[in-house]
Amino acid sequence: MRLEDGLENVCNGILMVDASGAITYINSAARGYLNLKNKSWAGLMVSDVLPRFNFNLKNSDQEQKNQVLEVAGKTLILCSKIVFRDTDPAGLVITLSDIRELEGIIEELGSVKSLYQELKAIFDDAGRITRVVCNSRDITELTNLQQQLEDARKLVQTYREEIAQLRNASLPRDVIVAESQLMKQILETAERVAQADSTVLVEDESGVGKGLLALRIHRASRRAKGPFIVINCGAIPENLIESELFGYSAEALTGAYQEGKKGLIEMAHGGTVFLDEISELPLPLQVKILHVIQDKKIMPVGSSDYKEVNIRIIAATNKDLYKLIDEKLFREGLYYILNVVPIVIPPLRHRREDITYLINHFVRKFNEQLSTRKSINTEVMNTLIAYDWPGNIRELENLVERLMITSIGNIITAIDLPEHLNRADDSSGKNKVMVVDLCPMKDAIEQIETQLLEKAHSKYRNTYRMAEALGINQSTVVRKMKKYLVKE
Structure with missing residues (x-):
């Protein structure tokens, strides 16, 4: 059978x-659509029969899918495909469908099939198209799956935004x-x-409550109504x-939905971003965070355009960033741009006055949650105050919760304490200063202060952190370092 048949x-x-725009073939159905049934089409250009179709093979948009055209009183759906000979465009194949016929087919079938078509031209020795091979595949299922994936991604994005809003709404104020x-000084x-x-950099040990402090700053700021x-x-x-x-961006991933996906930083627009464990950020990302802080712009993955964001950055770490900078694991530039306002939260062992109030706070909290009326006796309270709490407030809260659940009576006694806390009393003198010989009291005090300052400076290299560790004001640290000639 001949191709034309x-x-x-x-x-x-x-x-x-062909490449000049001249029509080299037009089948019976197309002649009917274009009112050429009883007319000669020889010598016609594509612009003569499709005046609203802009023919230009050099235009990258020449290939069209489902373009709707009004032609000869009919509404036609046009698809076009460029045909290449080697790497040069040799012509164009255009398919036309009457939308009324398609509507009738859809009504008859009750569903629509999605087809993927590939056209391959076959040329003779003179360079003329002699055959066009059309390969069609039913991709209805793939199209449906892609739509379901797009819907799922939109739903996930909606959930992410709703969860952020719910978290903000449920955060307590004080x-x-x-x-x-x-x-009290830190809160002031x-x-x-x-x-x-x-930008604020909160430095502390694990479990001290840096997230609560960041939240307090957000709640007290002009951004309080924005997301945290x-x-x-x-x-x-x-x-x-x-x-x-x-x-x-939409182009970043195959099958990604048209709007792309918002990142967490963009979701914080108008509010505050709290970067916890900033020291764990990979080095390449540290550069990008630095630019976000400087320029207040982000570039989504797969995009070449920046988006402006109105955010405030609070970062936190429980590691020594100076040491990480020396080890080339943290960028010095990011440290300085984060460290505009440094806040060092002292661990519980350096503010034992807070322990009693924290214990009472947690007892009230868990009494309310568990519908109990328990309390802690004086012996247990003194033991808890003397303990060093390496896990800080998190460890204290977890222990109080455990005692409230496991204790039998309404009064929590020493027998309810875990073994390691009962043993802590026996080692309570481990940090005491040992006196090996007699000397004038003034000389002993000066020697101890000098040694403490030197050890603190060797460990922290920061007068604020030294003051926090020694339990004195930063100005006192500076004054005594000058007095004892401790080099900064």
Whole structure:
């Protein structure tokens, strides 16, 4: 069977156009659509029969899918495919469908099939098209799956935004228990810092409550009505963290939905981003975070365009960033741009005045949750105050919860304490200063102060952290270092 015989019996209209735009073939269905049934089409150009179709093989948009055209009183759906000879465009194949016929087919079948078509031209020795091979595949199922995936991604994005809103709505306002002078000073500093948009770096040991302090700064700021987005830099897999932080554009991933995905930083627009465990951020991402802080812009994965974001950054770490900088694991530039306002939260063992108030706070909290009326006796309270709490407030809260659940009576006694706390009393003198010989009291005090300053400086290299460890003011540290000639 000749090619023309086969094309004449195709229900869709087919036109073949050469590189100049001249029509080289038009089948019966196309002649009917274009009112050329009893007319000669020899010598016609494509622009003569499809005046609204802009023919230009050099235009990258020449290939069309489902373009709707009004032609000869009919509404036609046009698809076009460029035909190449080697690497040069040799012409165009155009298919036409009458939309009314398609509507009738849909009504008859009750569903629509999605087809993927590939056209391959076969040329003779003179360079003329002699055959066009059309390969069609039913991709209805793939199309449906892609739509379901797109819907699922949109739903996930909606859930992420709703969860962030719910977290903000459920965050308590006054959650920091502070009776020690050290903590009161820190909270006063936080209140002052909240009035500006400067970056804040919170340094502390694990479990001290850096997240609560960051929340307090947010709540006291002009951004209080905006979102408070917590990003744990150590909890997100390295291969996902960039897209989680910055999102991705529609073109970044195959099958991604049209709007792309918002990142956590963009979701915080108008509010505060809390970067917890900032030391765990991979080095390449540290550069991008630095630019976000400087320029207030992000670039989603797969995009070449920046998006402006109105955010305030609060970062936190429980590691020595100076040491990480020396080890080339943390960028010095990021440290300095984060460290505009440093806040060092002292561990519980350096503010034992707070322990009693924290214990009473947690007892009230768990009494309410468990519908009990328990209390802690004096012996247990003294033991808990003397304990060093390496896990800080988190460890204290977990222990109080455990005691409230496991104790039999309404009064918690020493027998209810875990074994390691009962043993702690026996080693309570481990940090005492040992006196090996007699000397004038003044000389002994000066020697001890000098040694303490030298050890603190060797460990922290920061007068604020030295003051926090020694339990004195930063100005006192500076004055005594000058007095004893301790080099900074």
